[in-house]
Every structure is written in C-alpha cells, then in structure tokens.
Amino acid sequence: MKVTGYNLMKIAICSGKGGTGKTTVTLSLAWTLGQADEFTMPVRVLDCDVEEPNCHLFLRCNYAAPQPVNAEKPVFDMTKCIGCGRCANKCRYNAIAMVKGTPLMFNDMCHSCGVCAAVCPHDAITLKPEPIGDILTDDSFKPFSFAYGRLNVGESQSPMVIGKLQKLSPEGFLTLMDGPPGTACSAVKTISGAEKVILVTEPSPFGAHDLKLALNLCNELQKPCAVFINRSDENDTIIEELAKIHQVPVIGRIPFRREYARACSEGLILAAEYPSLRAEIIASFSRLLHDAAIPLRHVDSGASSAELSQTPSGAGSKNGNYQEITILSGKGGTGKTSVAGAFSALAESRVFADCDVDAANLKLLLSGKTLFSSSVSLSHQAVIDPLKCIKCGKCMESCRFEAIDRDPATGAFRVNELHCEGCGLCVEICPAKAISDKRNETGRLMMSDAGGGTLIHADLSTAAENSGKLVSMVRDLAFAVVDQQKKDWLISDGPPGTACPAIASVTGSDRVILVTEPSVAAMHDLERVIKLVRHFGLTPEIIINKADINGSVARRIHELAVSANSRVIGEIPFDESIKQAIKAGVPVIDFDRNSPASQAITSIWNKIKETRNEDRNSRN
Amino acid sequence: MKYVISVREESIDTTVDPRFGRAQMFALYDSKTGECTWHSNTQNLQAAQGAGIQSAQNVVNLGAEAVITGHCGPKAYRVLNTAGVKIYNVSSQLTIKEAVRQIESGSIKPSDGADVEGHWV
Incomplete structure (x- = not known):
C-alpha cells in the first residue's frame, strides 16, 4: 500500500453503540500500521472518549505530567x-x-x-479559568505515540477536553481518534475534527440500529465514512444491507472468536496477539483511503404512529406500590438490554422504560404497536436573520462553541446547528438584533404496547443536547403509567456511561442493577458507575455477564464488589442463545427458556423478587 | 408563618409532591390567615437542568419562610439556606394542613441538610 499526497491524516473511529470494539479496532490499526513497512507515516492515537477512556488500559505508557484543561x-x-x-x-x-x-x-x-x-x-x-479535566501524553510509546483526555467526574463539558486533545495531532502523522459511543455532542466534536470516519459495528439488530444513527450523523457532518464489522459471523447481511442503502463500503471484518474476546478482556491488543489479522487490517485501511464515502441520508418510513397533540400528563411522581429497577452498565455492550428484556419477560406485572435515549434498543426486543408519539422540544438554537445581519462578525468571535460559520463566498454568517448549544450569547450581543432563538425539536417521546406490557421510550434527534432531560421525561411518563395500571414493577433500561443521562436514570430509583462483563475495560467503568450509584445512597447489585469468558477477571469483580460495599447477585454464562435471541428480536427467555443464560437470569430474577420488600426504599 | 408546599394539584386537600424542583406546582399557605394561593412550576418542568435551583429562587421570591416538600437536593438546599428559608421533609401522604399542623406542633423538625443528592460531585 502506497500512501502519497498526505501530510496529515486524521481518522475518527466511532460507533453508534457502545461495546462494539472501537478500542480494539483503533489499537489494532495503530499497532499494525505503526510497524508496517508499507506505511511510513508515524502513527498517533488519541482517546477522545473522555468520559470513559479505555485505551490506556491496554498500553503501558510513561506519561509526561498531566496538562490541565x-x-x-x-x-x-x-x-x-x-x-x-x-x-x-x-x-x-x-x-x-x-x-x-x-x-x-x-x-x-x-x-x-x-x-x-x-x-x-x-x-x-x-x-x-477553572480545571475541568486533563490530558496525558506519551510521545515515546512504540509503535505509536498516545494521548488521552480525562473529564473530571461530574463535569459536563466533554467537547472542550476533546477539542484540546485534537490539537495534539502533529503534521506528518496519521492520527487515529477513538471516539465516544453514541451520537451526542462529544461524538459530534470527535467526528468534526476528523477527515474520515470508521464506524465499528457488530452484526446484530442492536448494532444495525445504532449504526444507522451514526451514519445519519456522518451525513449531517458531511464526513466520508466506512463500516468495519467486529465479531463478524457467517451472516453479516444485516450490516451489509444497511451499508448498501447508505452507499458506504464495508472495509474490514474481525471474526467472532471466543479467544479474541478473552484477549480483549485481558487488556491485550488483538493485532499484537494474533498477527494473522495483520493482512486484513492493512487491507481495510487501504479500502478506507480509497472508498470511504459520505453516507446518504436514509430515514425509515416506519409505521406511522398516531400523533397526539398533547403529552399525557407528566404528573408522574412516585407514589404507588411499585418498585423501579434501573439497569446500568458503565461500559456499553455488556448485555444490559438483553438482561432488561429478559427481566421484562419474567416479571408478570410491569411497565418498561427505555432510558437509553441516545440509542433506544429495548423496542427491538419488545416490539409492538406504537400507541402514542409526541415530539418534544428541549433546547433552543440561534437563528440569524440574513436581512438584518450587518456582517460585523461579533457573534462568530464571541461564540465559545465555534457554532457560527462564515460562508467564504458570500460573507454571510450562519449558525451551525450541530455545534450550537443554544446559550443565547449571540442573541444578547448582536448589535443589529439580527439573531433570535428558536426552540428546536430534540426528540420524540413514545409509548408502545410491547406484548403484555407498556413500553415508554424516546428517540433523541441526531446530535441533540439534553438527553438527561429526555430521560427524566421518559421516567415521568413511566411513573404515571405504572401508577395508573397498578403494576408491581417498573423496569428501566439505562444508558451507558456516568454522565448526565445516567444520573437522570438513577436519581430517585429504588434499586440499581449493574450489568458488567469480565474484562479490564468493563471493570474500569464499573468502578465509576458504582461510585455514581452509591452517591445516590443505593447499594448497586452486580450481574456478571459472560462470566466464564475470563474467570480471573470475574473473580476480581467479586473482590471489587466487596471492597465497594456492593454485591454480586449472579453470573450469566457465555451463551450463544443470547445472540440468537437478539437476532430473532425476542428476549432470551422467550427464545429458549432452558438455555444456560435463561436459567441463570431466571434464578437472578427470583432472587430480586424475594428481596423486593427488604430493599424497598421509603419514598413516602 | 408563610409556607411553600410542593403539590400536584390546585386543591387544599391535595397531598405533598415528594419532588421539589420538578414539582407540578407550589401552594403558598399562610398559617396565620389560612389563605392559600397557587403558583405553577411548569417553567421549571421544562428546564434542561437546574430545576431545583430555579424553583428555590422562585420560592424565595414568593416570600416563603419555610418550604414543605418530600426531598430537597443539595443545590436547592444551598439557595434556600442562603435566603434563610427553613426546609421540612415530610411524607407525601400528608395534606397541606396536616403537614403544617405537625410542623407547628413541633413533631416535624426542619432539615439541616440536603436529604437527597443531586448531581454528584
């Protein structure tokens, strides 16, 4: 592979869904290209997932003193x-x-x-200036140099840390940026700083659903991108077809193998452990350079839902005799939704809430008729009236979010909607009063009949802010519904991470269950999410999914649970039936009640039922 | 004494809404005169963040001397405390008058700190 004509190359590695293998692909690419004879550019990796950085867990770096952000x-x-x-x-x-x-x-x-x-x-x-995070750099790490950003826990300004980190891509380097999951502001910032994007996904309906969101984001940002399939199996059709619809190439695959999962869980770079992957990785990078394309926008026509002009009364205070169980994970892709779906199938009297509004997946397991759908507007955005604008440029100079662009041809100023936070500064300072506010639609709140129960869910518009607020709206509506239907359980599937939407899912919940897997990355994120839950005065209960993939890390999770004053309430063995159930679009319990995973989940659910009263928080 | 109570509906027989920042509305109840007025909190229900802070600020502006609610987070507590407003955390089964009666008879004491955590620090 000859690479010519590039002085600087910046590639973002993203995914709609967490846990698809972004970090695995980034580090394998960096490792392989960093020592390939065919490729002469030096390689640098930037971990832009500043809320949950994980790359450093795979590298033994000697960092220079942290630079504050x-x-x-x-x-x-x-x-x-x-x-x-x-x-x-x-x-x-x-x-x-x-x-x-x-x-x-x-x-x-x-x-x-x-x-x-x-x-x-x-x-x-x-x-x-006040510190909100820092950046750690190791310029002499081999075969690629490395830097990562850390946002202080409790801070919300991740784009600011990502922006500073992105400045560390020197000329003459290939910079690989490992992005955050999802399509919210930090993903927008990461992709905006790149020339090309690799979207890592897995061949499952969840992977496909979230890939669609990521493709639409790349369309809005007009970035050429390509799809990389991790955990590929004989049947990747679901992803291949989606790539075709959006007219982007599939550039590479890493097959699904148990030993690969184990290597990753140990914190090993896959390409370093399995040199046989080298040829595929180099070929995929070459395809990226030649074939990456700006995806076409494609929106599902979908079943048109009955539109109600009014949101049902959100008078949802917790009042009735139900218990809310919130399922979280820290790291994405640990099996949170599969567990939530299985609990939903086991609980007889329940309402479900999908609080992962950035990438709502529960509806893929509990599909049913949409009963109600309403657009919600959560934030403001600035609009410039071109007739009043005197082109002084004050707005562009003052905007802290680089959200105002000047058209080089006409000199006209325009608000970049993907970057605008709606802070209102430009509205205040415009000398010609040419800028005003508009409320923009940032999501849809929905209620569906999901086979024996009501599902409350929402979709966040691409790159919209305020997912935490939408989570609160989902829960408020769910409280009202569960109260009205006099059900015993409210099962809430939470978002990954520990930022604002995760906080909005935990606050006021009765019980929090954390689904993790035995890998060093998942364990790192588990520690953060335990802290979050304990902060709300709750004792998190931990489920170790795929527990037998790596027995020694699983044991360390048990030790972590003890030292963090929480408890492991069960283990689920690695079981193909979970994957097959997702493909079939049903909870694993309904797919095969006797599979090892179903049996494990059933016994965990029975434990939860037995301890219902003892754990009940007084909310009165 | 002038109390502000977080409530769900405009009725003197209504019970306390356990949420403060995202409560539907506030009742301003004067225990001396028995007079009660109603103040919508819907603007706060729309707030993306900091609902507790804004509600607390509004409550202070209503002239409240004490707040009766279910749970009050640390940020709202800081605002109310700075303004010298007392906070009473009560059961959401109590009506406005029952809560005031119990407070004035001394069986419910004012809170000396936030009883639920807001965003973590």
Missing part, C-alpha cells in the same frame, strides 16, 4: 454587583441563582458560554 467560569466582583439578577435570568443552564440580591454560583452547571459577563450592566463579572 480549563474552562472559564464567572467570578463576581461584589463591590460592583448590584444584585439585579440579569445574569441569573439569562443563564440557560441555571448555573446562577440570585438570592435576595446575592449571586450564588453553581460551577458544575456552568457551560462557560460567557452570557453572564456579556449581559452584566455593571461589569461585575469576569471569567476565570
């Missing part, structure tokens, strides 16, 4: 502040409260947009 937060000069409250009023993030003439600042809510300083009539606010 700062964000500007307001500081008040109380000799100038008259307590007018304009700052609190204009802050879209509710980060400032004005209490009897005194400003109270909540730094962790602040998005550093600067609107408070811009609107203060007495210049009482200055913006000062």
Whole structure:
C-alpha cells in the first residue's frame, strides 16, 4: 500500500453503540500500521472518549505530567454587583441563582458560554479559568505515540477536553481518534475534527440500529465514512444491507472468536496477539483511503404512529406500590438490554422504560404497536436573520462553541446547528438584533404496547443536547403509567456511561442493577458507575455477564464488589442463545427458556423478587 | 408563618409532591390567615437542568419562610439556606394542613441538610 499526497491524516473511529470494539479496532490499526513497512507515516492515537477512556488500559505508557484543561467560569466582583439578577435570568443552564440580591454560583452547571459577563450592566463579572479535566501524553510509546483526555467526574463539558486533545495531532502523522459511543455532542466534536470516519459495528439488530444513527450523523457532518464489522459471523447481511442503502463500503471484518474476546478482556491488543489479522487490517485501511464515502441520508418510513397533540400528563411522581429497577452498565455492550428484556419477560406485572435515549434498543426486543408519539422540544438554537445581519462578525468571535460559520463566498454568517448549544450569547450581543432563538425539536417521546406490557421510550434527534432531560421525561411518563395500571414493577433500561443521562436514570430509583462483563475495560467503568450509584445512597447489585469468558477477571469483580460495599447477585454464562435471541428480536427467555443464560437470569430474577420488600426504599 | 408546599394539584386537600424542583406546582399557605394561593412550576418542568435551583429562587421570591416538600437536593438546599428559608421533609401522604399542623406542633423538625443528592460531585 502506497500512501502519497498526505501530510496529515486524521481518522475518527466511532460507533453508534457502545461495546462494539472501537478500542480494539483503533489499537489494532495503530499497532499494525505503526510497524508496517508499507506505511511510513508515524502513527498517533488519541482517546477522545473522555468520559470513559479505555485505551490506556491496554498500553503501558510513561506519561509526561498531566496538562490541565480549563474552562472559564464567572467570578463576581461584589463591590460592583448590584444584585439585579440579569445574569441569573439569562443563564440557560441555571448555573446562577440570585438570592435576595446575592449571586450564588453553581460551577458544575456552568457551560462557560460567557452570557453572564456579556449581559452584566455593571461589569461585575469576569471569567476565570477553572480545571475541568486533563490530558496525558506519551510521545515515546512504540509503535505509536498516545494521548488521552480525562473529564473530571461530574463535569459536563466533554467537547472542550476533546477539542484540546485534537490539537495534539502533529503534521506528518496519521492520527487515529477513538471516539465516544453514541451520537451526542462529544461524538459530534470527535467526528468534526476528523477527515474520515470508521464506524465499528457488530452484526446484530442492536448494532444495525445504532449504526444507522451514526451514519445519519456522518451525513449531517458531511464526513466520508466506512463500516468495519467486529465479531463478524457467517451472516453479516444485516450490516451489509444497511451499508448498501447508505452507499458506504464495508472495509474490514474481525471474526467472532471466543479467544479474541478473552484477549480483549485481558487488556491485550488483538493485532499484537494474533498477527494473522495483520493482512486484513492493512487491507481495510487501504479500502478506507480509497472508498470511504459520505453516507446518504436514509430515514425509515416506519409505521406511522398516531400523533397526539398533547403529552399525557407528566404528573408522574412516585407514589404507588411499585418498585423501579434501573439497569446500568458503565461500559456499553455488556448485555444490559438483553438482561432488561429478559427481566421484562419474567416479571408478570410491569411497565418498561427505555432510558437509553441516545440509542433506544429495548423496542427491538419488545416490539409492538406504537400507541402514542409526541415530539418534544428541549433546547433552543440561534437563528440569524440574513436581512438584518450587518456582517460585523461579533457573534462568530464571541461564540465559545465555534457554532457560527462564515460562508467564504458570500460573507454571510450562519449558525451551525450541530455545534450550537443554544446559550443565547449571540442573541444578547448582536448589535443589529439580527439573531433570535428558536426552540428546536430534540426528540420524540413514545409509548408502545410491547406484548403484555407498556413500553415508554424516546428517540433523541441526531446530535441533540439534553438527553438527561429526555430521560427524566421518559421516567415521568413511566411513573404515571405504572401508577395508573397498578403494576408491581417498573423496569428501566439505562444508558451507558456516568454522565448526565445516567444520573437522570438513577436519581430517585429504588434499586440499581449493574450489568458488567469480565474484562479490564468493563471493570474500569464499573468502578465509576458504582461510585455514581452509591452517591445516590443505593447499594448497586452486580450481574456478571459472560462470566466464564475470563474467570480471573470475574473473580476480581467479586473482590471489587466487596471492597465497594456492593454485591454480586449472579453470573450469566457465555451463551450463544443470547445472540440468537437478539437476532430473532425476542428476549432470551422467550427464545429458549432452558438455555444456560435463561436459567441463570431466571434464578437472578427470583432472587430480586424475594428481596423486593427488604430493599424497598421509603419514598413516602 | 408563610409556607411553600410542593403539590400536584390546585386543591387544599391535595397531598405533598415528594419532588421539589420538578414539582407540578407550589401552594403558598399562610398559617396565620389560612389563605392559600397557587403558583405553577411548569417553567421549571421544562428546564434542561437546574430545576431545583430555579424553583428555590422562585420560592424565595414568593416570600416563603419555610418550604414543605418530600426531598430537597443539595443545590436547592444551598439557595434556600442562603435566603434563610427553613426546609421540612415530610411524607407525601400528608395534606397541606396536616403537614403544617405537625410542623407547628413541633413533631416535624426542619432539615439541616440536603436529604437527597443531586448531581454528584
């Protein structure tokens, strides 16, 4: 493979769904290209998944001193502040409260947009940098150099850390950026900084569903991309067809093998352990360079749902005699939805809520008729009126999110909707009053009849903000429905990660179950999510899925559970029937009640039922 | 004493809504006069984040001396505490008058901290 004409090459490795093998593919590519004779560019890996960085777990690096990443937060000069409250009023993030003439600042809510300083009539606010994360770099690691970013736990400004990290792609290098899962703001930031995108997926309906979201995101960002199938089996048709519809190539495959899963779970780079994969990896990279294409946009026509103009009353306070079980995982792809689906099949009297609004998958297992669907608007966006705009460029200069572009041909200014956070700064500072706010549709809230129970779910528009808020709306509606139907259980399938949507799923829940798998990456993320759950005063209960893939890591998870004051309530063996059930689109219990996985899940469910009352939190 | 109570509906017989920031509405109840007025909290229900902070700020502006709710998070607590507003965490089975009666008879004490965690730190 000859690569010419490139001075700098930046590739993002992303996926709609978590746990498809992004990190595996990134590191295998970097390892192989870093020492291939045919490829002469030096390689650098940037782990842009700053909420849950995992690449470093596979590498033994010697990092230079961490470089802090700062964000500007307001500081008040109380000799100038008259307590007018304009700052609190204009802050879209509710980060400032004005209490009897005194400003109270909540730094962790602040998005550093600067609107408070811009609107203060007495210049009482200055913006000062505060640390929100850091970056660790090892320039001398072989055969590729490496850097990763870490967002401080509890902070929300991941794009800022990713942006700083992306500046570390020197000229003359091939930079591989391991992206975050999903299609929200941090994925947008990662892809925006790349020239080409590899979308890693797996041949399952879940993988296909989330790949579709990622393809539509690449379409909106107009980035050429290509699909890489991990855990490929004899039948990858579901992914191949999707790639064809969107007119992007499938550039490579790593077959599904138990020993591969084991190597990854140990924290080993797959290509380093299995040199036989080398040829396929080099060929896939060559195909990426030649064939990557901007995907066509494709939206399912789908069954048209009955539109109701009004959302059912969200008077969903927890009140009735049901128990809410929230299922989380930290890392994506550990089998959270399969477990949630199986519990749903086992619980007789229940309502389900799919709180993973970035990539809602539960409906693929519990399909049924949509009873209700309503669009929800959660955020604002700026719009520039071209007739009023005087082209002064003040908005572009001031915007902290690089969300305003100038058309080089006409000089006209335009809001980039994928980057605009709706902070309102430009609206405030435009001297011609040419910028206004519009509410934009950021998602759909839906209620479906899911074979013997009601499913509440939602879809978040591509790259939309506020998934945490949509999670709260899903749960509020679910509380109302479970109360009205007088059911015993509310089973909520939560999102991966530990950021805002995960927080919104845990708050006020009765019981949290964490589904993990015995791998070093999953264990790393499990520690973070345990911290989150304990923070809400709950004792997390852990299920180890695919427990027999790596017995020694499974044992370490048991030890972690003990030391973190939580408990393992069961193990599920690795079982092909789970994969087959997903392909068939049914919960594993309905697919084969006697399979080893079904039996394990049934016994775990019986344990949960038995301890229902003892664990019940008083919510009255 | 002027109490603000988080409630689900506009009725003196209604029970306390356990949520504060995302409560449907607030009742402003004056235990001296027995007068009760209703204040919608729907703007906060639309807030993407910081509903508790904004609700607390509104409650302070309503002139409340005490808040009666189910659970109050740390951020709302900080706002109310700064303004010198007392917080009473009560059972969601109590009606407005029952809650006020129990508070005034001394059987429910004001909270000395946030009883549920908001976003983690």
